[in-house]
Amino acid sequence: xxxxxxxxxxxxxxxxxxxxxxxxxxxxxxxxxxxxxxxxxxxxxxxxxxxxxxxxxxxxxxxxxxxxxxxxxxxxxxxxxxxxxxxxxxxxxxxxxxxxxxxxxxxxxxxxxxxxxxxxxxxxxxxxxxxxxxxxxxxxxxxxxxxxxxxxxxxxxxxxxxxxxxxxxxxxxxxxxxxxxxxxxxxxxxxxxxxxxxxxxxxxxxxxxxxxxxxxxxxxxxxxxxxxxxxxxxxxxxxxxxxxxxxxxxxxxxxxxxxxxxxxxxxxxxxx
Amino acid sequence: xxxxxxxxxxxxxxxxxxxxxxxxxxxxxxxxxxxxxxxxxxxxxxxxxxxxxxxxxxxxxxxxxxxxxxxxxxxxxxxxxxxxxxxxxxxxxxxxxxxxxxxxxxxxxxxxxxxxxxxxxxxxxxxxxxxxxxxxxxxxxxxxxxxxxxxxxxxxxxxxxxxxxxxxxxxxxxxxxxxxxxxxxxxxxxxxxxxxxxxxxxxxxxxxxxxxxxxxxxxxxxxxxxxxxxxxxxxxxxxxxxxxxxxxxxxxxxxxxxxxxxxxxxxxxxxxxxxxxxxxxxxxxxxxxxxxxxxxxxxxxxxxxxxxxxxxxxxxxxxxxxxxxxxxxxxxxxxxxxxxxxxxxxxxxxxxxxxxxxxxxxxxxxxxx
Numbered sequence: 001x002x003x004x005x006x007x008x009x010x011x012x013x014x015x016x017x018x019x020x021x022x023x024x025x026x027x028x029x030x031x032x033x034x035x036x037x038x039x040x041x042x043x044x045x046x047x048x049x050x051x052x053x054x055x056x057x058x059x060x061x062x063x064x065x066x067x068x069x070x071x072x073x074x075x076x077x078x079x080x081x082x083x084x085x086x087x088x089x090x091x092x093x094x095x096x097x098x099x100x101x102x103x104x105x106x107x108x109x110x111x112x113x114x115x116x117x118x119x120x121x122x123x124x125x126x127x128x129x130x131x132x133x134x135x136x137x138x139x140x141x142x143x144x145x146x147x148x149x150x151x152x153x154x155x156x157x158x159x160x161x162x163x164x165x166x167x168x169x170x171x172x173x174x175x176x177x178x179x180x181x182x183x184x185x186x187x188x189x190x191x192x193x194x195x196x197x198x199x200x201x202x203x204x205x206x207x208x209x210x211x212x213x214x215x216x217x218x219x220x221x222x223x224x225x226x227x228x229x230x231x232x233x234x235x236x237x238x239x240x241x242x243x244x245x246x247x248x249x250x251x252x253x254x255x256x257x258x259x260x261x262x263x264x265x266x267x268x269x270x271x272x
Numbered sequence: 273x274x275x276x277x278x279x280x281x282x283x284x285x286x287x288x289x290x291x292x293x294x295x296x297x298x299x300x301x302x303x304x305x306x307x308x309x310x311x312x313x314x315x316x317x318x319x320x321x322x323x324x325x326x327x328x329x330x331x332x333x334x335x336x337x338x339x340x341x342x343x344x345x346x347x348x349x350x351x352x353x354x355x356x357x358x359x360x361x362x363x364x365x366x367x368x369x370x371x372x373x374x375x376x377x378x379x380x381x382x383x384x385x386x387x388x389x390x391x392x393x394x395x396x397x398x399x400x401x402x403x404x405x406x407x408x409x410x411x412x413x414x415x416x417x418x419x420x421x422x423x424x425x426x427x428x429x430x431x432x433x434x435x436x437x438x439x440x441x442x443x444x445x446x447x448x449x450x451x452x453x454x455x456x457x458x459x460x461x462x463x464x465x466x467x468x469x470x471x472x473x474x475x476x477x478x479x480x481x482x483x484x485x486x487x488x489x490x491x492x493x494x495x496x497x498x499x500x501x502x503x504x505x506x507x508x509x510x511x512x513x514x515x516x517x518x519x520x521x522x523x524x525x526x527x528x529x530x531x532x533x534x535x536x537x538x539x540x541x542x543x544x545x546x547x548x549x550x551x552x553x554x555x556x557x558x559x560x561x562x563x564x565x566x567x568x569x570x571x572x573x574x575x576x577x578x579x580x581x582x583x584x585x586x587x588x589x590x591x592x593x594x595x596x597x598x599x600x601x602x603x604x605x606x607x608x609x610x611x612x613x614x615x616x617x618x619x620x621x622x623x624x625x626x627x628x629x630x631x632x633x634x635x636x637x638x639x640x641x
Contacts, residue, residue, distance in 0.1 A: 030594055084312035093595055110595060119449050125395035126383035144383050147306070147375015149316040150394055156450035158593045161313055162375065165305035186305060187375025258594060261449055 031269060032259035036251035039236065039268075040244055049136035049236040050194055051266040052220075053246045054109055058230035061107035063092045065222035065231065069111075072195065072221035074177045074184075076167030087161040089192040090222050109231070111222065112159040112192035113257060113265030114138050120151035120160060129189070136236075136266065137194055145188040152189060156261045160191045194233070195220035215241045236266070246270065284628075287621050294618020297611035298372045306375055310607030314596075315589045319612050320373040322582040327366025327619065328401070328441055329463065329577065331434045332471020334359035334408055336494075338434075341411070341427035347490055351475055353636045356412045358474060359434075361626045363405065365619045372615060393443040400437035407433055416635055438467050445588065453516065453527035454588045462508055469501040470577050473570040478627075480566035491566060495556045502549050502573065505580075509545070522594070526603075527587040535603050536586055539579050548576010 069075070069090040078086040090111045097104045118138045121131050128144035129151050131137070152160040166186045169177075177183065180197040184190050199218050206213045215234050223231040234241035246268075247254050253271045300308055311318045337355030339348040348355075371377045380398070389395050407430035414423035442460030449455055476494050479487040516528030531540045552569035555561070590603045630636050 082312070084314045085307060086313070095598060122391045123394065123444075123447065125389055125392040125398065126379075127387040127389045128383070144379070144387055145376060146379045146383060147377070148394055149311075149375070150392075150444070152313065152316040153589070154448055154450055156593065157595055158313070162306075162316060164307035164312070189375075 030257060031255040031271060032257075034254055034256050034259065034268070036247045036254050039247055039254075040239065043237050043239070045237055047134050047136065047237065049266070050114070050199070050218075050233065051136075051236045051243050051268065052111065052114075052194070052223075053232040053243045053268045053270060055230045055232075055246075055270040056106075056108055057270065057272040058228040059107065059109065059226075060228050060230075061092055061094065061105075062227060064225045064227060065109050066090050066092055068221040068225035069192070072178055072181065073193070074169075074181050075190070076163075077169055077173075085164050087163070087167075087190065089159075089161070089190070091158075108269060109222070110157060110159065110257070111194070111267060112138060113157050113263065113267045114192075114194060116264035116266060117262055119154040119156070119261070119263060123150040123154045125150070135196075135199065137196065137199075138191075139193055139196060140189065140191060142182065142184055142188050142190070147187040147189065149189065156258050156263065157265075160189050162189050163187060195222075243268070284625075287625055290621045291618040291625075293614035294616075294621075297614050298368075298618070300611070301372045301615075302377065306373075308609060308611040309373070310609045310612060312607075314592065315586075315604050315606065317585055317589065318606065319582060319585075319608050320369055320615065322578070322585040323616050323619065324366050324370040324373070325441055325463075325585070326470075326578045326581040327369060328363050328438065329467045329470045329581070330359060330362035330366070330474060331404070331438045332359075332467035332469065333362065333474055334404075334430060334434045334471070335468055336471040336475050338427055338431040341415075341424050342431050347493070350486060351479060351490065353412070353415055354478060355471070355475055356408060356415060357630055357636055358478070358623075358627065359471075360405070360408055360412060361630075362474075362623050363401065365623050365626075367401070369615060369619050393440055393447055397437065397440040397444060400433060400440050404430060404433035404437045434467075435464060438463050445584070448588070450593075451588045452519070452521040452524040454584075458508075458512065459584075465501065465504055465508060466577055466580065469498070469505055470574065472498045472501060473573040473577070476566055477570040477574070480563050480570070483563060492561075495561070495566065495569075498570070498573065499553055499556050502553050506545075506549050509580075523591050526591045530590045530603055531583060531587045534590075535606070536583055536590065540583055543579035544576050544583060547572050548579060549573075552576070 066088060070088070073089060075087045075089060078088065090109055092107050092109045094105065094107045097106070114137050116136070118129075118131060121129050121138060124130075125148065126144050126146055127141070128146070129138065129140050132139050147162065149162055152162055163184055163186050167184060178197075180201070195218075198220060202213055202218045206217070213235075215238060218233060220231075220233055223233050232242045232246055234243035236244055236247075238244060250270050255269045255271050256265045257267070257269070259265075297308060309318065309320060311320075333355045336348065337352050337359060339345040340352050371380075374380070384395065384398055407426050411423050411426035411430050414420075414426055439460040442463035445451070445454040446456060446459040472494050476491055476498060479491050479494075513528055513532060516524050519525045519528075526534075530536055552573040555565050555569040558565065586606055590606065591597070592601055592604055
């Protein structure tokens with residue numbers, strides 16, 4: 001119980017609290033500092049390695065990214081009474097700590113981490129979820145998914161969502177869906193794609209114009225809407241990309257979520 | 273067989289009626305929606321997954337049935353056909369349960385073939401169980417048609433496939449790196465032990481109900497094996513709990529706490545340990561054992577094993593993901609719904625009815641040498 005010892009919690013007291021279903025945790029254990037050089041030196045220029053950087057100093061927890069994602073990706077209406085069955089590709093996680101008056105509230109957005117070593121991909125029996133090696137993304141073939149939910153169980157970030165019933169949308173949304181994003185249906189898993197449709201559009205445009213994709217040309221919906229400009233997207237294999245530069249320039253505060261699972265996530269948090 | 277001839281039509285009708293709600297909810301799940309079940313995005317696998325793992329543990333009947341055919345222990349020949357039949361029918365019923373639980377079950381038949389993923393234990397589980405079913409059905413056909421040589425050959429392959437298939441079910445949980453309580457080689461091994469335990473329990477139960485004097489010495493022998501297996505199970509559980517409490521991984525530690533002193537502790541202590549292990553061991557250790565004692569103790573052991581699977585599935589997921597865990601967290605609430613109970617009831621009753629029909633048409637009679 002190294003973490004617990006660090007937190008100076010008496011074991012006996014801890015057992016007592018935990019036994020009743022309650023426990024104390026520090027927030028910081030979730031984020032692990034990573035070595036920026038290791039991330040940036042492992043470059044293969046023949047493929048893309050799309051990643052996201054989220055500057056927590058700039059994030060104000062407004063959840064505009066969550067809403068933008070829902071609109072962009074045609075995810076269904078959330079239940080107010082049954083949040084465990086909601087589909088929210090980009091959740092903003094809120095954590096409160098301390099006791100009044102010394103309290104803190106922190107938050108960080110959590111899209112799919114598009115891990116380089118994704119546990120969800122390994123367990124899928126029918127290759128419905130797969131790693132797009134050309135772009136370094138974890139994507140989903142909806143028409144293959146058998147709905148076994150093993151990827152949802154395997155994901156340590158809770159980034160995979162099952163359609164427990166036929167999706168429902170508000171009346172106003174019908175007829176106003178994003179035509180670039182396929183609608184999902186009952187019995188399959190879905191998740192954040194880093195707005196793959198936008199990536200493909202940019203790739204097509206670049207191809208037609210016979211040029212390389214420029215850094216900053218691809219902007220996922222969550223990045224576009226972020227009022228604090230906290231989110232950045234780009235190719236880690238390009239040393240000049242905004243994400244590579246941010247990681248390099250802020251190497252002392254580059255963190256990833258739950259690194260101990262060995263998933264090598266590609267969403268990097270610049271800690272406040 | 274006497275006992276079945278004495279069964280009255282009313283009882284059979286009641287049993288058949290008990291299947292209907294399960295079929296109804298099964299159809300809703302297949303063609304309607306999956307939110308009739310208690311699972312959600314926070315705890316995606318619940319009681320139906322546990323039921324599946326429990327039903328496929330009846331592969332232990334194949335183990336017991338193989339004792340004569342594969343290992344040459346002749347005294348087990350008299351229960352061979354019954355054991356093999358049950359090993360087929362219960363596994364098929366378990367598969368029907370998981371079929372209903374899946375989101376898009378009809379895709380399995382195509383996707384398993386055209387998009388196989390060999391790193392996935394679930395894919396191997398499907399393949400291994402298919403191979404197992406082929407061989408065990410062949411074994412059954414050869415046994416009832418008195419073709420001993422072929423039956424032995426098919427039996428050997430069925431036994432190997434059974435070990436492979438059932439340990440793969442354990443690995444479905446055992447490879448989940450994000451679930452420290454499951455992760456590791458423990459579950460595939462534990463699943464094989466549980467299968468032996470369930471196999472012996474079912475066979476003692478069936479032979480005790482049949483109340484035939486030919487079975488009495490075999491029942492006594494099997495009950496001794498069952499005591500050993502129950503102790504082994506207790507041994508496994510003991511070290512699982514102790515190592516979990518020493519664990520530095522919070523998910524593992526709290527999963528064990530949930531089990532021994534949390535929301536699932538009642539099921540653990542009362543059903544899994546006391547009723548599922550201690551009482552059967554005490555009853556079966558008595559010098560004079562009546563038929564009633566055999567029936568009660570094996571029924572309790574079977575219920576204990578079901579709860580064991582249920583607790584295994586729940587304790588692995590009952591801790592909120594670290595990312596969603598607030599400073600003061602509560603264990604995830606486990607929901608068990610009426611449709612789930614109806615489906616489980618239907619599955620159990622279906623197995624009973626199938627066995628009844630098989631006995632009635634006398635295909636399970638032991639064959640002459």
